[in-house]
Amino acid sequence: MELLAALEAGEPVEDIQGLVMKRDGRIIEAPPRPPLENLDALAQPSAYFTFQHLAMSRGCPGACTFCGSPEFWGNRRVRAHSPQWLAREMEALAQKGVTHFYISDDTFTMDKQRVLEFCRLIIQKALSVTWNAISRADCVDEDILLAMRKAGCIQISYGVESGSEKIRKALGKPIDQEKIISAFALTKSLGILARAYFIYGSPGETRDTIKESMDLIHAIQPLGAVFYMLVIFPGTFLYRRAKQKGLVSDDFWHQRVEDLPWFEIDKDLNFKTVKAFGDSLRASFYNHLDQFAQNLDLVDKKELYPLHADFLSRLAMTFSHGEYAADPRVKNQEKTATHLFERSLSLAPDARAFLGLALQKQKSRDFNGAMAVLEQGLAHFPRHKDLNLCLGICLMNQGRFKAALAYFEPFQEFPETRQYIAVCQKTVEDTVWTHTRITK
Numbered sequence: 354m355e356l357l358a359a360l361e362a363g364e365p366v367e368d369i370q371g372l373v374m375k376r377d378g379r380i381i382e383a384p385p386r387p388p389l390e391n392l393d394a395l396a397q398p399s400a401y402f403t404f405q406h407l408a409m410s411r412g413c414p415g416a417c418t419f420c421g422s423p424e425f426w427g428n429r430r431v432r433a434h435s436p437q438w439l440a441r442e443m444e445a446l447a448q449k450g451v452t453h454f455y456i457s458d459d460t461f462t463m464d465k466q467r468v469l470e471f472c473r474l475i476i477q478k479a480l481s482v483t484w485n486a487i488s489r490a491d492c493v494d495e496d497i498l499l500a501m502r503k504a505g506c507i508q509i510s511y512g513v514e515s516g517s518e519k520i521r522k523a524l525g526k527p528i529d530q531e532k533i534i535s536a537f538a539l540t541k542s543l544g545i546l547a548r549a550y551f552i553y554g555s556p557g558e559t560r561d562t563i564k565e566s567m568d569l570i571h572a573i574q575p576l577g578a579v580f581y582m583l584v585i586f587p588g589t590f591l592y593r594r595a596k597q598k599g600l601v602s603d604d605f606w607h608q609r610v611e612d613l614p615w616f617e618i619d620k621d622l623n624f625k626t627v628k629a630f631g632d633s634l635r636a637s638f639y640n641h642l643d644q645f646a647q648n649l650d651l652v653d654k655k656e657l658y659p660l661h662a663d664f665l666s667r668l669a670m671t672f673s674h675g676e677y678a679a680d681p682r683v684k685n686q687e688k689t690a691t692h693l694f695e696r697s698l699s700l701a702p703d704a705r706a707f708l709g710l711a712l713q714k715q716k717s718r719d720f721n722g723a724m725a726v727l728e729q730g731l732a733h734f735p736r737h738k739d740l741n742l743c744l745g746i747c748l749m750n751q752g753r754f755k756a757a758l759a760y761f762e763p764f765q766e767f768p769e770t771r772q773y774i775a776v777c778q779k780t781v782e783d784t785v786w787t788h789t790r791i792t793k
Contacts, residue, residue, distance in 0.1 A: 388427060392434045399445035406455045407484075409439045409471065413459035415489070416590075417512070418525040419552065422459050424588030433464065436471035440478065447480050454484040461486040462493050462501075469497060472504035483507045490536035491528045498543050502660060507667065508546040508577070511536060516569030517562035520555050525590065530569070537573035542652045544664035548577030551634055554616050554627035555583045556591070563630045567637040574645035576668060578638045580631055584612035591615070639682035643689040646672065658700040666706035669693030673709055687713060702733040704740060711743055720747045738764050745773060754780040 359366045366372060371386030389395070392411070398404070410433040412426035423429045443454060462468050475482070485508040486501070493509075501509075513533055514526045521527055540547040551566060570578070585592045587603065592613075595601045600618040616622035646668060651661050673690035677683045691713055697706035707730025714723035727744040734740060745760035754777040761777065764770045 385427075388430070388432060390432060392432055393438045397438075397442060397445065399442050399449070403446065403449050403451060405446075405451055405453060406457055407439060407442055408456065408458050409434050409436070409461065409467070410458045410464070414463060415460065416525045417514075418523065418590035418594075419555075419583060419585060420459075420525075421586050421588045431463070433467060436467055436474055439471055440474035443475065443482060443484075444478055444480060447482050452482055454482060456484055456486045458487060460489050460492055462488045462497055465494075465497055469500050472500035475504040480505065485510070487512075489528065490533040493536050493540070495539060495543075498540055498545065502543045502545055502657075506545055507664070508548060509540055510548040510550060510577075510579075511540075513549045513569065513573070514552045515555065515562065516566035519557060520562050520566075523556050524552065533569070534572050537575060538650070541574075541576065542650055544651060544657060544661045546576045546664070546668065547573070548579070549573065549575040551578065551580045552583050553580060553630040553634055554614065554622060556615065556619065558622065558627075558630065560630075563633055566634055570634070570637050571641065574641075574648060575638070576642075576645060580634050580638075582627060582631060583615040585615055586612065636682070639680065640684065642677065642683050643672075643685040646689050647692055659703075662697040662701040662703040662706060665693045665697035665700070666703045666709060669697065669709055670705065673713060702730075704730060704734045704737050707734075708737075708739050708743060711740075711747075715743070715747060715750075720750050723747050736763075738767065738770075742770060742773070745777075749773070749777065 355369055356366060356372065359369060366374070367376070367381055368383060370384050372383045374381050410431055412429065412431040413420070413422045414429050414431055416423070416429065426432075446454070483505045486506055487510045490511050490513065498509075511533070512526060514524050515521050516530075518527070518530065537547045537549070549570070551570075553563065553566070555562075585595065587606070592601070595618055596603075601613065605613060614624075614627075616624060616627045649665075651657075651664075669690045669692075671677045672683070672686045672693065678686050678690075690709065694706045694710040694713070697703050698710070707726055711723040711726040711730070714720075714726060724744060724747045727740055727747065730737065730740045731744065741760040741764060745757040748754070748757035748760070758774065758777045758781070761770050761774045765774055
């Protein structure tokens with residue numbers, strides 16, 4: 354507002370705090386603008402926009418050498434909204450029809466009491482939502498994970514970075530290996546998908562350190578993983594160190610480039626070697642993902658059975674119809690999906706599991722088997738649209754078009770249903786007409 358007011362009045366803007374500009378070819382940088390301390394004083398964006406990405410805090414106390422967050426937010430300071438503010442945002446967006454959220458705090462769980470209060474509010478409001486979060490393996494425990502799961506959290510991404518203690522220290526992430534293993538086991542046991550971030554091509558990276566990362570993948574058995582080649586940016590510790598050693602200068606950024614891969618300034622690394630590192634890590638994950646999914650050890654608490662069933666059916670869908678189903682690196686997709694669907698239903702009735710299992714049978718042309726599963730599902734969820742449609746389609750495949758209409762017609766307001774109704778009605782009418790002609 355200060356900038357806009359100055360521009361409107363034709364006044365100079367060089368002294369407005371927080372601005373950087375060019376004047377006569379020179380870069381002019383005004384003094385930094387003091388950060389807003391009370392974030393709750395900001396307007397609630399949900400009053401004006403509809404979106405999925407939320408954040409309770411700004412900044413991170415971590416000291417990762419590759420990360421720009423400390424410089425971006427200022428000296429590793431953390432400022433945060435109140436749990437009430439974030440809960441109001443989520444509630445307002447849920448009322449607009451948003452059902453899934455991405456909470457993008459650098460480390461969502463760093464303030465345990467704040468997170469527990471946020472979860473309590475979401476549970477109290479009975480919001481039917483799901484959400485993902487990002488955290489560190491040394492910032493979670495059973496209390497906070499259980500509260501998050503009950504409040505709708507379905508995925509947490511952890512910055513593991515490497516299986517090598519030496520590499521983790523070089524990256525400013527000296528988390529004890531046992532804490533990493535424990536965090537993944539605990540997260541999965543409570544029905545939250547644990548996803549791992551790994552970095553390769555770091556200073557000091559060798560085949561041996563990559564082997565340590567592959568060993569850690571097998572120890573934590575993540576259900577999702579993202580592998581990044583190390584790149585550095587201005588404002589990070591690694592970039593400053595590279596500048597001090599004369600390995601790079603700020604002139605590099607005058608080129609048309611998006612980032613600076615570390616291997617380009619490291620005499621011990623090259624693209625071919627680093628690419629092979631990444632290929633080995635990805636193969637270690639994807640080639641064993643089906644085993645990781647089938648090895649799930651869920652905590653045996655009856656109050657969590659419905660949440661476990663939801664978790665298992667959600668994971669199963671990634672193998673039968675989602676990301677993993679389309680990935681040739683993943684083995685035994687159908688077998689894994691069937692196992693997870695059946696395990697889901699062994700814990701609690703779950704509409705997604707009934708549907709997924711029926712679709713598996715339908716795919717193999719076992720329409721009677723699919724119909725048996727769907728009828729079980731409809732006994733629990735009689736108004737579930739997809740279960741009804743799937744059963745109707747099974748009947749169509751058996752030539753029972755009139756019977757299929759009974760499952761389609763209650764949902765005729767949906768465009769995808771109308772096409773099935775039209776086909777069934779035409780087939781029934783043609784059959785009646787043909788029968789009438791033969792009778793006459």
